[in-house]
Amino acid sequence: MIRLSAITRVFHMGDQEVRALSNISLEIGSGEYVSIMGPSGSGKSTLLNVVGLLDRPDSGRYELDGTDVTVLSETEQARVRREKIGFVFQSFHLVPRLTAAENIELPLMLEGIPPAHRKSQVDAALDAFDLRDRAHHRPSELSGGQRQRVAIARATILKPTALLADEPTGNLDHRIGGEVMALLEGLHHAGTTLIVVTHDRELGARAHRHIAMRDGEIVGDQR
Amino acid sequence: MNLRDTLALSFETVVSYRTRSLLIVLAMALGVAAVVVLTALGDGARRYVVGQFSSLGTNLVIVFPGRAETAGGFPGAALGQTPRDLTLEDARFVGHLPQVRRLAPLNVGVAELTSGGRLREVTVLGSTAELLPIRHMKLAQGSFLAHGSERSAQIVLGSQLAREFFPDGNVVGQRIRLGDSRFMVSGVLASQGESMGFNTDEIVIIPIDYAQEMFNTSSLFRILIEARSRNTIEPAKAAIRHALKLRHDGEDDVTVITQDAVLATFDRILRALTLGVAGIAAISLAVAGILVMNVMLVAVAQRTSEIGLLKAIGAPAADIRRLFFAEALWLSLAGGAIGFALGHAGALMIRLAYPVLPAWPPAWASVAGVATALITGILASLLPAARAARLDPVLALSGK
Ligand SMILES: Nc1ncnc2c1ncn2[C@@H]1O[C@H](COP(=O)(O)OP(=O)(O)OP(=O)(O)O)[C@@H](O)[C@H]1O
Ligand SMILES: [Mg+2]
Numbered sequence: 001m002i003r004l005s006a007i008t009r010v011f012h013m014g015d016q017e018v019r020a021l022s023n024i025s026l027e028i029g030s031g032e033y034v035s036i037m038g039p040s041g042s043g044k045s046t047l048l049n050v051v052g053l054l055d056r057p058d059s060g061r062y063e064l065d066g067t068d069v070t071v072l073s074e075t076e077q078a079r080v081r082r083e084k085i086g087f088v089f090q091s092f093h094l095v096p097r098l099t100a101a102e103n104i105e106l107p108l109m110l111e112g113i114p115p116a117h118r119k120s121q122v123d124a125a126l127d128a129f130d131l132r133d134r135a136h137h138r139p140s141e142l143s144g145g146q147r148q149r150v151a152i153a154r155a156t157i158l159k160p161t162a163l164l165a166d167e168p169t170g171n172l173d174h175r176i177g178g179e180v181m182a183l184l185e186g187l188h189h190a191g192t193t194l195i196v197v198t199h200d201r202e203l204g205a206r207a208h209r210h211i212a213m214r215d216g217e218i219v220g221d222q223r
Numbered sequence: 224m225n226l227r228d229t230l231a232l233s234f235e236t237v238v239s240y241r242t243r244s245l246l247i248v249l250a251m252a253l254g255v256a257a258v259v260v261l262t263a264l265g266d267g268a269r270r271y272v273v274g275q276f277s278s279l280g281t282n283l284v285i286v287f288p289g290r291a292e293t294a295g296g297f298p299g300a301a302l303g304q305t306p307r308d309l310t311l312e313d314a315r316f317v318g319h320l321p322q323v324r325r326l327a328p329l330n331v332g333v334a335e336l337t338s339g340g341r342l343r344e345v346t347v348l349g350s351t352a353e354l355l356p357i358r359h360m361k362l363a364q365g366s367f368l369a370h371g372s373e374r375s376a377q378i379v380l381g382s383q384l385a386r387e388f389f390p391d392g393n394v395v396g397q398r399i400r401l402g403d404s405r406f407m408v409s410g411v412l413a414s415q416g417e418s419m420g421f422n423t424d425e426i427v428i429i430p431i432d433y434a435q436e437m438f439n440t441s442s443l444f445r446i447l448i449e450a451r452s453r454n455t456i457e458p459a460k461a462a463i464r465h466a467l468k469l470r471h472d473g474e475d476d477v478t479v480i481t482q483d484a485v486l487a488t489f490d491r492i493l494r495a496l497t498l499g500v501a502g503i504a505a506i507s508l509a510v511a512g513i514l515v516m517n518v519m520l521v522a523v524a525q526r527t528s529e530i531g532l533l534k535a536i537g538a539p540a541a542d543i544r545r546l547f548f549a550e551a552l553w554l555s556l557a558g559g560a561i562g563f564a565l566g567h568a569g570a571l572m573i574r575l576a577y578p579v580l581p582a583w584p585p586a587w588a589s590v591a592g593v594a595t596a597l598i599t600g601i602l603a604s605l606l607p608a609a610r611a612a613r614l615d616p617v618l619a620l621s622g623k
Contacts, residue, residue, distance in 0.1 A: 082537020097239040
C-alpha cells in the first residue's frame with residue numbers, strides 16, 4: 001500500500017526552480033496495475049523515484065505499508081528498496097562484467113543469502129524468464145529483450161511487493177516490448193503491485209488504472 | 224552483503240579490468256620489490272663488513288705501542304721520540320690478567336723465502352701458538368707453532384706459498400729458508416683468501432723470538448688479546464691499560480683498541496643506510512598508492528551508473544564502500560605478493576652474481592614492504608570508496 005500526501009520535489013538549476021512534483025497526493029493499493037503517462041518533463045520518473053525511495057521529496061509524507069518511510073535513514077531505505085521494491089529501467093542497467101545468472105543473483109547477495117540457497121532461486125528465475133540457455137552469457141551477448149528479461153528477473157528475485165518500471169519497452173521494438181509487458185503483467189497477476197511509466201498509449205491502456213501527469217501535477221486518474 | 228561475497232565480487236571486477244589492474248599491481252610490486260632488494264643490499268653490506276671483522280677474531284682487544292691520540296697522551300710523540308717498546312715481557316704480564324683468555328704477541332716484517340731454486344718475498348708474521356685460535360685461522364695440513372717451543376725453527380706456510388714451493392703436495396717436514404735462517408715446515412694454513420686487505424694465503428708464520436731476531440727488534444708490533452667474553456671486553460681494556468702503565472713507570476704510552484667499537488660503528492652506519500634506502504623505496508610505494516587512488520577515482524567515474532543500479536536494487540552505502548575497498552585490497556595484495564617474490568628473486572640474483580655479498584632481505588623489510596603496500600592501497604581507496612558510496616542514486620543511474 002503506497003500513500004503519498006502533498007509530495008513536492010523541487011530541483012534548482014542555477015537560480016531557476018523546477019517543480020518536478022507539485023503537491024502530489026496519491027494512493028495505490030496492493031496488487032494494483034497502474035500506468036503513468038504524460039509529456040516529457042512532466043515528472044513521471046521523479047514520481048517513480050520517490051515511490052521507489054531513490055529520491056527524497058522536499059516536503060510531504062510517504063507511507064509504505066503503513067510506515068512513514070521519508071524519515072528512515074539511508075541504510076533503512078536501502079533495506080526497504082531491497083525487500084519491497086523492484087526497479088525496471090528503460091536501459092536495463094545490467095552489470096556488464098557479470099553473466100545473466102550473476103546479475104540476477106546480485107540482490108540475493110546484497111540480502112546476505114548464503115550461496116547454497118541462492119542457486120536454486122536463480123535457477124528458478126532463469127526458468128521463469130526463459131533464460132536458462134543464456135545463464136552464462138554476459139549482457140553484451142544478449143538481445144534487448146533478453147536483457148530486459150534479466151533485469152525483470154533481478155528486480156523480482158526477492159519477491160517485492162511493488163514493481164516500478166520506467167519505460168521498460170522504450171529501447172525495444174514493438175513486438176518484443178509487448179512480450180516484456182506480458183511478463184510484467186504476469187507478475188501483476190501473481191499479486192505484485194505494478195506501476196509502469198510509458199509513452200506508448202497502447203501499452204498504457206492495458207493497465208487497470210491510468211494516471212496522467214503534466215507539469216508535476218496529476219491531471220487525470222481513471223480506472 | 225557478507226564478506227565472502229564482497230571479496231568474490233570485487234575479485235571478479237579486478238580480474239575483468241585486466242589492463243588497469245595489471246598496471247596497478249605492477250606499480251605496487253615494483254615498490255615492494257625495491258624495498259626488499261635495497262634492504263637486502265644494505266643488510267648484505269652490513270653482514271659482509273661484520274663478517275670480515277669477526278673473521279679477525281671475536282672479543283678482540285689490540286694493543287700497540289705509542290699513544291694514538293693527537294693531544295695530551297704521550298709527550299714524547301710531540302718531541303719526535305719513538306715511544307717506549309712494547310716487549311714480550313709486557314705481553315706475558317698482560318697474559319696473567321683474569322679478564323684475558325689468551326693472547327698472541329705479533330711482529331710483522333718482510334723476508335725472502337727460498338727453497339729448491341724458488342725465491343719469493345713474503346710477509347712474515349712472528350707469533351705464538353695462540354695466534355691460531357685468536358685469529359680464527361684453520362690449518363690444511365700439519366700442525367701450527369707448538370706450544371712452549373717458540374725456540375724451535377718451525378714455519379707455517381700460507382696455502383698459496385705451499386702450492387708454489389711444494390707443488391707435489393709434500394710439505395710438512397720439508398726444510399725451507401727464510402732470510403738467513405733455515406726452518407722446518409710444521410703446517411699449512413687453510414686457504415682463506417683476502418680478509419680486510421690481508422691475504423693469509425701468501426704469508427708465513429714463525430715463532431716470535433725468531434721474528435724479533437730476524438727483524439732486529441725488541442718491540443712488538445701488536446699484542447692481540449682475546450677477552451673472556453663480550454662483557455669483559457671493556458674491563459679487559461681498562462685492566463690491560465692499567466697493567467702496562469704500571470710496567471711503564473706510570474706512563475700511559477700504549478694504545479688499546481677494541482674491534483667491537485669499530486665494528487659497532489660500522490654496524491650502526493650500515494643499519495642506518497639500510498633503513499634509509501628502505502625509506503626511499505617506500506616512497507615509491509607511496510607513489511604507487513597515488514596511482515591506485517587515481518585509477519580508483521576513474522573507476523568510480525566509469526562505473527557511476529553501475530553504482531546507481533546497486534543502490535536501486537538496495538545496496539546500502541556501506542556495501543558499496545566495502546566493494547571498492549576490497550578491490551584496492553586485492554590489487555595491493557597481489558602487488559605485495561608479486562613484489563615480495565620479485566624482490567626475493569632479485570636478492571637471489573645479487574647473491575648469485577656476488578657470492579661474497581650475503582644479500583638476504585631482512586625479514587622486517589619483507590614484512591614492512593608488503594604491509595606498506597596493503598596500507599597504501601587501502602588508504603588510497605578511502606576517498607574513491609567514500610565518493611562512490613555518497614553518489615546520489617538518481618543522478619548515478621542517469622550516468623551523471
Ligand atoms: N536532477 C535534476 N536536476 C534538475 N532538474 C531535474 C532533475 N531531475 C529531473 N529534473 C527536472 O524535473 C522535471 C521532471 O523530470 P522527470 O525526469 O521526472 O520527467 P519525465 O516525466 O520522466 O520526462 P521523460 O518522459 O522525458 O522521461 C523536468 O523538468 C526535469 O528537467
Ligand atoms: Mg522519465
